[in-house]
Amino acid sequence: MASAETFDLILKNGLIIDPANARSGPGDLAVRDGRIAAVQGSIPDAKGKTVIDVSGCIVTPGLIDMHCHICQKLPVSSDTLRCVDADAHMPQQGVTTAVDAGTCGWRDFFNFKEEVIDKAKVRILAFVNIAAGGMLSMETEREPANFHSRIAAELAAAFPDIAVGIKTAHYRPEPPFTEHYPAWTSVDKALEAAELCGLPAMFDVWPAPGRSYEDLLLKKMRPGDIHTHVFARHIPVLEADGHIAPYVLEAREKGILFDLGHGAGSFSFRNAIPAGRQGFFPDTISTDLYTDNIAGPAIGLTHVMSKFLSMGLPLDDVIARTTVKPAAAIGHPELGTLNTGSCADITVLKLHEGSCGYTDSEGKRFSGNKKLECIAAIREGRFLYNPGGLGLPQWDEPR
Ligand SMILES: [Zn+2]
Structure with missing residues (x-):
């Protein structure tokens, strides 16, 4: 006779928030064979091998940290970005999918896959850095001779289950730009690679005379490309009078995506709070986690999400920016959803209310x-x- 236990796991009485399906309300969720088997008002206890009451908790799709740095590598050279261990730091912040934002260039990508991605319990996806050495040797991000769009594109195409886009960062933050160091060369090479492999490009570019933020958004980026570090102090999202720059809104209208990328130096309440008050929030909320910010001010994804909740972004919108929206941005719509049949990546959260404090990259405090x-x-x-x-x-x- 068939067992009455139809499901491996039932989470009961949670507040289910699944923006991909416009669902936000109480209910039960069942898992079978690693997949979402049912989401409905009530599922009988007798149908589950394991039944867990999550009353008072929020049940969401597994969170996606769209921008973090987890390509650990030894030996560490003087210009290596020091990365975090995904299994050690991501699940405790609710993250089941971590997207490495271009720590690795094409030169080390196979090693990254073999030594880190394939061995991790957390799902790891990655942007491929346009520079050969990526952030494992950041000097290569500063030298145009190391930007190989065809190789980066072919590498991304060779790992379609892992590579989600092309990244450029840290190229010539300060002018002068010269014939040897053209202002836009890292952007142009990243775009060329992204075109060749049919993926989005992610940009960390310092605006400078001869390389304006407006031109990056409106003349260079394509719909679906991502500008990260949107609330860094050096990004002119706000005009002198405090209003959102009109070209930023025009870019959003055009389909340009804005990622938070909190980091150690890329989140300023002076930009984020006035922008939020005008209704401008990032499309995706991410940590830019690496060792220099894990003890603060970024700490982890739920911590960064808590800042936005405290800044007034509604809970469902915060969840959307860490589930369905990043999933869409990286071309993985099967993630970030509680669709029946999709993989059972699930995060259970509890929301605490009461006074608390948060910090930003400028050493400023915000009462949340x-x-x-x-x-x-x-x-x-x-x-x-x-x-x-x-x-x-x-x-x-008893056993
Ligand atoms: Zn980063």
């Missing part, structure tokens, strides 16, 4: 009133993070 806590992170039906022992037997139960 909301804080998210990660209760559990599940990838394909298996717990990556479960500090409270959800679903486990009590210690004194």
